[in-house]
Amino acid sequence: MSADPVAGDPDGIQRIARRHEDRSDAVRDGARHVLVAAEHAASGWAGRAQQQFLVAAAAMPxxxxxVAARLDAASAALATYARQVREIQDDAASLQTTRRNTADDIAANDRAIRDATAVASGPDAVESDRALLQQLQHSGEWLAGLDARLSAQWDELVARRAAADRAAAAALEDRSVLGKLVSAAVVSAMSDGQFLTWLATLDPESIAALGGDSRVVKRLAGIDAAQVAGWWQAMSGVDGAPSAAQRAFVAAMPAVIGNLNGVASWARARANTTVLADRLAHARRQVRHWRELHDAARNPADAAAAREQLLVWERQRDAYRNIQDTLATTPVSLVALVDDRPPLAQIVAGDLDRAMHVSVIVPGMNTATYQDGTVQDYSAIARGMRREEARVAGIRRSDIAVVSWIGYHPPMADDPSFRTVLADDRARAGAERLVADLDGFHAARAAAGRDADLTVMGHSYGTTVATIALTKTHADHVVLLGSAGVTDAVPNASALHVPEGQVFATQGAKDGWAVTGQNLSGRRDPTESTWDAHEFSSETEGRGSDTLHGVTRHGPYDGDDDDGRYSYFDDGTTAQHNAARAAMGHGDEIPERGGPFDRMRQQTKDDWLMYGWQTGGTGDPTL
Structure with a gap:
């Protein structure tokens, strides 16, 4: 906007006003169509999708x-502004003509005065010459006064235009148009608490408008989980039911809400479903792009550069596809999806918002979402552990949730990071992520007023991650399976923020890789008596149909046990059974055995030369 009285295009402003009016009519027509569709849906089909549609349709009017009222308000403000600009421009045009004519008159009068002065000053001057000069001088004074009055009128037009500009700006920034949206400067001056309070006052339409504001999105993503949890819970409906505002945030900012600690898991899962589809489509486009560049490369350097990017995006595509396939084929949800290289994910079996017992499984080395079978296996691991926990505790499965936390980058066997299994850097980085997520879980549950019994289960290198994390956050139980070793930062079980007697550890006698990781890294074996965990056996127990199978390999999951090979999280194993008992508060019933000496006796019994144990030949390189 400009204070220049003749600036602007009132016809163009009026066209914008009419477009807003047309859009308002279209919104109202669309709402009517939705209501008609809802009437047909009420009798046309049944099921959960129908109910969700009817709920959404009911909120539409x-x-x-x-939305229509805001468009109407904007249209009215623009129409008023267009009329005022046109009136000011008309007055300005008339005034400009008068000022030009006055300026011409002043110039002509000045010339006449100069001529009359010359005549009146001459030797032949008469009285009439002096009278004419005086008359011209009086005319000059009158014209100067007129010019001053015209200048004042122009200043008044400038003031009128400035006032019209301010009024239009105020009208377009009014809540009748913008709702409760405020300027970026106001937002940046808010504290985190004020920012969240402001967000909580917004209606769904205003929230939708914020989805494209990167500053707001970035600000929300960086707020402490405890504050986020309080904000999210305050927007909830009765007994935590999703509200219209919460659904609007999920739709407007899915990439943030999907990973925002403190937000309810139902919302995160819904957001991540949307984000997953978008990222898979993007990864597929990138694969096509880099393949085309690779095929069209004119020299080895360009081909190598394109090939490098192609491999990156093929892994991204495979990861997102694996996650999507898992969600499509198994009853699990996705409560975190981090767009990293490769992507990170958290797969949940059960209702993480309401379950009374929650277990978080931390994987070990050689775990990545792009690998064939990994995401699917960890879905099976979570579902199998949930079934076993419900069975050993004699409670409903709906009271239990299990998270497969593929939330960090462990050492990988297929790249140079393999050697980092002997170091602790990746474990410390993973522990930081795990602490943030566990604290977020605690914050969300505290805000909702729903306590939960939390167990952390670590496998292999995941035990290194879990034990570091539990020196900084807390859990009710921890189970360490086939540990690659515990760092010096955790000298014994009492260093963990876990109740006394609730730290459990096991290692299979035929697991050659766990002891290899411990010995080469110099980390502690948590089944040693001096570390003071409750160690338990992972060997075969029972007979016939009551047999619990012993661990025969280091990996987390074998699934198909036709070949007699069993891993720690396989169904029907002693390791899974005892881990479930520990998680459900029955750990004191688990016999304390399975320490290093017990394993050595078992090893010599099974293989008196201990060839497999010494070489790790009975396991696989999955630390």
């Missing part, structure tokens, strides 16, 4: 009315 009020939402549409708010």
């Amino acid at each position: 009020a939402s549409a009315h708010r």
Whole structure:
């Protein structure tokens, strides 16, 4: 906007006003069509999808009315502004003509005065010459006064235009148009608490408008989980039911909400479903792009550069596809999806918002979402552990949730990071992520007023991650399976923020890789008596149909046990059974055995030369 009285295009402003009016009519028509569709849906089909549609349709009229009213308000403000600009421009055009004519008159009068002065000053001057000069001088004074009055009138037009500009700006920034949205400067001056309070006052339409504001999105993503949890819970409906505002945040900012600690898991899962589809499509486009560049490369350097990017994006595509396939084929949800290289994910079996017992499984080395079978296996691991926990505790499965936390980058066997299994850097980085997620879980549950019994289960290198994390956050139980070793930062079980007697550890006698990781890294074996965990056996127990199978390999999951090979999280193993008992508060019933000496006796019994144990030949390189 400009204070220049003749600036602007009132016809163009009026066209914008009419477009807003047309859009308002379209919104109201759309709402009517939705209501008609809802009437047909009420009798046309049944099921959960129908109910969700009817709920959304029921909210449509009020939402549409708010949007249409804002469009109407904007249209009215623009129409008023267009009329005022046109009136000011008309007055300015008339005044400009008068000022030009006055300026011409002043110039002509000045010339006449100069001529009359010369005549009146001459030797032949008469009285009439002096009278004419005086008359011209009086005319000059009158014209100067007129010019001053015209200048004042122009200043008044400038003031009128400035006032019209301010009024239009105020009208377009009014809540009748913008709702409760405020300027970026106001937002940046808010504290985190004020920022969240402001967000909580917004209606769904205003929230939708914020989705494209990167500053707001970035600000929300960086807020402490405890504050986020309080904000999210305050927007909830009765007994934590999803509200219209919460659904609007999920739709407007899915990439943030999907990973925002403190937000309810139902919302994160819904957001991540949307984000997953978008990222898979993007990865597929990138694969096509880099393959085309690779095929069109004119020299080895360009081909190598394109090939490097192609491999990156093929892994991204495979990861997102694995996650999507898992969600499509198994009853699990996705409560975190980090767009990293490769992507990180958290797969949940059960209702993480309401379950009374929650277990978080931390994987070990050689775990990545792009690998064939990994995400699917960890879905099976979570579901199998949930079934076993419900069985050993004699409670409903709905009271239990199990998270497969593929939330960090462990050492990988297929790249140079393999050697980092002997170091602790990746474990410390993973522990930081795990602490943040566990604290977020605690914050969300505290805000909702729903306590939960939390167990952390680590496998292999995941035990290194879990034990470091539990020196900084807390859990009710921890189970360490086939540990690659515990760092010096955790000298014994009492260093963990876990109740006394609730730290459990096991290692299979035929697991050659766990002891290899411990010995080469110099980390502690948590089944040693001096570390003071409750060690338990992972060997075969029972007979016939009551047999619990012993661990025969180091990997987390074998699934198909036709070949007699069993891993720690396989169904029907002693390791899974005892881990479930520990998680459900029955750990004191687990016999304390399976320490280093017990394993050595078992090893010599099974293989008196201990060839497999010494070489790790009975296991696989999955630390």
